[in-house]
Amino acid sequence: AQTVTQSQPEMSVQEAETVTLSCTYDTSESNYYLFWYKQPPSRQMILVIRQEAYKQQNATENRFSVNFQKAAKSFSLKISDSQLGDTAMYFCAFMRPWGAQKLVFGQGTRLTINP
């Protein structure tokens, strides 16, 4: 079974700073998808960024980028020029590209951006 681990329960940074959230996972699959989802307080979960395992190039979406290290089974999220609206729970998730394609989530990191 796949597992996802986020070792940072909480993080706090000042606005405009750069912050990196950590995620490790365990799988025997060779191809899979990885995601970062954001869940703002009392709001629904939205996709931040996704990465396909066979692609070596790290995904980027505006201020969000990932550092995908397949051999180390590590998938960290970097948020540049952080904004107050980035305050949220961030979940790392794993998905196999076949079958139910269900998401396996980590425990989450609560990120607070301070003014």
Place this chain on the structure above:
Amino acid sequence: DTGVSQDPRHKITKRGQNVTFRCDPISEHNRLYWYRQTLGQGPEFLTYFQNEAQLEKSRLLSDRFSAERPKGSFSTLEIQRTEQGDSAMYLCASSLAGAGFQETQYFGPGTRLLVL
């Protein structure tokens, strides 16, 4: 496209009562997922449908839980004889199968259940 909607948003019930939640997916999406999220944890998969067929159920889904998706549109999740341990946020997500890597699960706002 109005997104995934869930009803009710909040439900308080007494132990032993039955509750039913509804999820309306994005209209063209043929896959629908239910997840459960307890406080301070990430969501956990419960079950999923492709069209009207329920194709996989988690071991978390005891026999007190039943889900349906008649006609492949909206879905309902029923919990019978609720227990305090059922208190959680129940999330629904939908996606379009066959889109490959671009298949993204879009989440609804969730139904928060409190069992007293």
